[in-house]
Amino acid sequence: MSVNTFQKWAFIALHEVGCHGFYKTYKNLLKNQYKTYEELKKEQERKLQEIINFAYRNVPYYHSLFKTLQLHPSDIKNIENLEKLPIITKDIIKEHWEDFKPINLREIKYYNRATGGSTGRPFQYRLDKFNRFLSWALIYRGWGYAGYELGDPMIFFGGASLRIVNGQSISQKIQDVLRNIRRISSFDISEKNLNRYMMEINSFKPKYIYGYASSLYFLSNWIEKNWDKDVHSPIGIFTTAEKLYPYMRKKIENVFDTEVFDNYGLNDGGVSAYECKEHQGLHIDMERAVMEIADKEGHQIENGEGKIIATSLYNYSLPFIRYDTGDIGIITSEKCGCGRPYKLLKEIKGREQEMLITPEGKFIHGEYFTHIFWEIPYVKEFQIVQEKIDKIVIKIVPDENFDEKYLNKIKEIIRMRSKSWNIEFKIVDKINRTKAGKYKFVINEVINK
Numbered sequence: 001m002s003v004n005t006f007q008k009w010a011f012i013a014l015h016e017v018g019c020h021g022f023y024k025t026y027k028n029l030l031k032n033q034y035k036t037y038e039e040l041k042k043e044q045e046r047k048l049q050e051i052i053n054f055a056y057r058n059v060p061y062y063h064s065l066f067k068t069l070q071l072h073p074s075d076i077k078n079i080e081n082l083e084k085l086p087i088i089t090k091d092i093i094k095e096h097w098e099d100f101k102p103i104n105l106r107e108i109k110y111y112n113r114a115t116g117g118s119t120g121r122p123f124q125y126r127l128d129k130f131n132r133f134l135s136w137a138l139i140y141r142g143w144g145y146a147g148y149e150l151g152d153p154m155i156f157f158g159g160a161s162l163r164i165v166n167g168q169s170i171s172q173k174i175q176d177v178l179r180n181i182r183r184i185s186s187f188d189i190s191e192k193n194l195n196r197y198m199m200e201i202n203s204f205k206p207k208y209i210y211g212y213a214s215s216l217y218f219l220s221n222w223i224e225k226n227w228d229k230d231v232h233s234p235i236g237i238f239t240t241a242e243k244l245y246p247y248m249r250k251k252i253e254n255v256f257d258t259e260v261f262d263n264y265g266l267n268d269g270g271v272s273a274y275e276c277k278e279h280q281g282l283h284i285d286m287e288r289a290v291m292e293i294a295d296k297e298g299h300q301i302e303n304g305e306g307k308i309i310a311t312s313l314y315n316y317s318l319p320f321i322r323y324d325t326g327d328i329g330i331i332t333s334e335k336c337g338c339g340r341p342y343k344l345l346k347e348i349k350g351r352e353q354e355m356l357i358t359p360e361g362k363f364i365h366g367e368y369f370t371h372i373f374w375e376i377p378y379v380k381e382f383q384i385v386q387e388k389i390d391k392i393v394i395k396i397v398p399d400e401n402f403d404e405k406y407l408n409k410i411k412e413i414i415r416m417r418s419k420s421w422n423i424e425f426k427i428v429d430k431i432n433r434t435k436a437g438k439y440k441f442v443i444n445e446v447i448n449k
């Protein structure tokens, strides 16, 4: 058995242990690329009817919503019919948390999850076990648009899957070996780390690198200025979780002498989209969720800019039906040259991150602070502003259960990254939006002055 074949089967075995049927699901997803849009839409609508029925029968919030609107599940037969339902937000789910709990929740296998979303506010939700594996199967297929095959060596350059406090567990390390991935942290980037990362990239020779757009851009700039040795060139680089600006793409592609493929995916709501080699936009997956692009009135649009609205087809533990992801997308009815049936998302807006710089000279990705607040309850909104190199101000909009003791916990976690920052807390009534009406949760006034 060649090394590649071994890696592939180790990879598949690991996923099968986690979720039986994974490989079959993945292979079916590959086949779907050759179906027509209409065929896929029919299958999607069949799953849509199932989740609508389930929500109506088992989830109190949806049951009363349908009653109030004088609707029956049979009124929602296709994607167009979704317009009959209102858009739900994170705040609505938070407010009616108990009513979003299915009466038969105990029979469902799920994980408790949290996300910062685009605004960085912590939002708790439930994710079905199968749904999580389906998300990975879709990621692997999406990477396949760039040539990726299961078990290919990869480097993950990001923070989302890295724990802040506990570090990596042993089982996580074993899983990473079986998946043939190495992780490097983008949470704190110092000169020393960057040198080490480059040596790791050059010796591991990943076929692909996956990471935050801003972190990869940052790394590319650093390489250009500071690295005089060779740079391993992967087949492709996948960017995710943030807006990828054209100047970022250009820089990363030049420095690594490769192609950049943008990815988009959310577990809350289950929508995802991946760029192919034609680089005409991101192909919107149809197998795990329905993605609508909606105007201000909630009407579906075929072309242009609107809210990204998600209806998850497999999340029974917390059905997301017409869920406002908080992201803005530009959809197009243009067809892609690759021939895949999936529609194209031209651009995703509203995912920006800033880095903070410590007095010790380390760069810390904004996402790090989102993660801190995942562990701090009773915070409605927050914002971190770096005013000076040695001073950061943390604004918090608390709810009535917030306790001052959490401030110390926040301090403690931040001190793990830098001991020299003076941290000032401000309890405020609201966080001001930018002129464009955007909520920024990390602002660096030192770099941006």
Ligand SMILES: [Zn+2]
Pocket (backbone or CB within 6 Å): 276, 277, 278, 280, 283, 336, 337, 338, 339, 340
């Ligand atoms: Zn394409």
